[in-house]
Structures are given as C-alpha cells and as structure tokens.
Amino acid sequence: MTAAERVDDQHVDDRYLDYAGSFNRLEDEVCLAAPPESAMSELTADFSALAARVAEHRVDYDRRPTRYAGMSGLPHPILVPYEVHEDGPTSTSGTVEFGLRHMGNENVVHGGIISMMFDDFIGMFVSRSLGSGSSARTAYLNVDYRSMTPVGRPLSVSAEIASVQGRKAFVEARICDGETLCAEAHALFVCPADQMWPGVAGLGD
Numbered sequence: 375m376t377a378a379e380r381v382d383d384q385h386v387d388d389r390y391l392d393y394a395g396s397f398n399r400l401e402d403e404v405c406l407a408a409p410p411e412s413a414m415s416e417l418t419a420d421f422s423a424l425a426a427r428v429a430e431h432r433v434d435y436d437r438r439p440t441r442y443a444g445m446s447g448l449p450h451p452i453l454v455p456y457e458v459h460e461d462g463p464t465s466t467s468g469t470v471e472f473g474l475r476h477m478g479n480e481n482v483v484h485g486g487i488i489s490m491m492f493d494d495f496i497g498m499f500v501s502r503s504l505g506s507g508s509s510a511r512t513a514y515l516n517v518d519y520r521s522m523t524p525v526g527r528p529l530s531v532s533a534e535i536a537s538v539q540g541r542k543a544f545v546e547a548r549i550c551d552g553e554t555l556c557a558e559a560h561a562l563f564v565c566p567a568d569q570m571w572p573g574v575a576g577l578g579d
C-alpha cells in the first residue's frame with residue numbers, strides 16, 4: 375500500500391507527495407546553504423515567482439491537501455513526517471525521521487520541533503482512537519528532553535492513552551533512537567464539550 379492509499383481522501387495522491395516532498399528538500403537546502411549576494415538576489419526573485427505560481431492554486435480550507443497530509447504524517451511544509459506501523463485502541467507506534475530543516479544545533483533536532491511532532495502524533499492518535507475526528511485539543515503537553523535527538527535516520531515513536539476521564543484523555547509518548555530514550559511527553563487532550571467522544575471500552579471512567 376502506498377502512503378497515499380493510507381489516506382482515505384481524494385486530495386492526497388502520490389503526485390502530491392512528490393510535490394510536497396520536493397518542497398521539503400528545498401527547505402533542507404535553504405537551511406544548509408550560504409549563497410553569495412549575487413545568487414541570493416536571483417534566488418529571492420525565483421522564490422517570489424514560485425510563491426506567486428503556487429498562489430494561483432489556492433483553495434478553501436477543506437480542500438487543502440496540507441490538511442490531510444498533516445493529519446497522516448505525510449510530507450507537509452511544516453509538520454514532521456512519520457509512519458504508523460501499529461495502531462490499537464489504546465496505543466500506537468511507528469517511526470519518525472527528522473530532516474535537516476528540523477535541526478537546532480548541529481545534527482540534532484530543535485526542541486520545539488520535537489514538541490510539535492508529539493502534538494501532531496498524539497493529537498491524531500487520540501482523535502483516531504477516541505473518535506472525535508480531528509477535534510482533540512491539546513490542554514497541556516509536557517516534554518522531557520532526555521538525550522539529543524538525531525536528524526536523518528529513523529527513530530521509533532510510540533504513545534499510549536493512560537486514562538480517559540470524561541472529556542479528558544491523558545497520554546504518554548516517547549521518541550527513541552534504538553535503546554536510547556530521546557524525549558518523552560505527558561499530555562492532556564480535551565474533547566470539545568459539544569463533541570463528547572464515543573470512548574473506548576475499558577478506558578472511560
């Protein structure tokens with residue numbers, strides 16, 4: 375199954391993934407390059423022209439592939455791509471690979487990017503698991519950074535719902551590089567009051 379086929383939506387197909395992936399490559403290169411002044415002027419003009427070309431294809435919120443791509447961990451201009459390998463009602467696991475565009479210090483991931491990855495990964499898992507569409511909201515997300523997180527190689531990521539109390543879902547998650555714990559998160563996600571989640575057998579209060 376291709377990555378696009380995992381997304382039950384007409385707006386994300388393999389061509390879109392190529393398009394978004396090539397933009398990720400551009401972001402990586404921008405982070406690595408120090409163009410001389412002459413090249414910079416030319417590149418600035420090229421980027422402006424490119425932005426104008428892409429802007430010709432603006433669409434309403436519901437038709438934006440970035441919306442669906444982000445929700446599935448697929449290539450996205452800002453979010454971190456991940457793959458889910460096992461997905462159960464109370465736990466999920468997969469792999470994540472941070473790119474050069476995600477670097478803070480040399481060859482390690484910026485801490486804010488790690489928080490963003492957790493927010494996206496946990497938020498989508500809670501929404502899938504507890505059935506509130508994409509509406510689970512982060513009330514808090516506490517991240518402990520245990521060791522430097524490397525860019526450029528697959529890391530494991532997992533999360534589990536520790537408990538559900540009414541509209542509140544308490545979740546724990548971690549990113550590991552082999553046996554090494556890179557970062558762990560303790561989070562509370564809240565379902566909006568008008569969209570009580572169906573809940574999961576054995577988890578509710």
Ligand SMILES: CCCCCCCC/C=C\CCCCCCCC(=O)SCCNC(=O)CCNC(=O)[C@H](O)C(C)(C)COP(=O)(O)OP(=O)(O)OC[C@H]1O[C@@H](n2cnc3c(N)ncnc32)[C@H](O)[C@@H]1OP(=O)(O)O
Nearest residue numbers: 440441444445452493494497498511512513514564566567
């Ligand atoms: C960067 C570019 C991105 C591009 C995106 C492109 C598309 C990509 C598509 C897709 C991405 C995937 C997206 C994944 C998902 C991500 C999720 C988010 O990031 S959501 C945004 C961040 N979060 C907020 O903005 C919430 C703001 N806060 C609120 O809305 C409210 O405060 C809310 C909903 C959290 C609670 O408000 P109430 O009015 O519904 O309910 P009350 O009564 O206040 O709280 C309910 C219970 O929760 C506790 N609670 C609430 N906040 C708490 C806290 N901070 N700590 C402890 N308890 C808390 C309360 O004490 C209460 O507990 P008792 O029922 O009394 O037991």
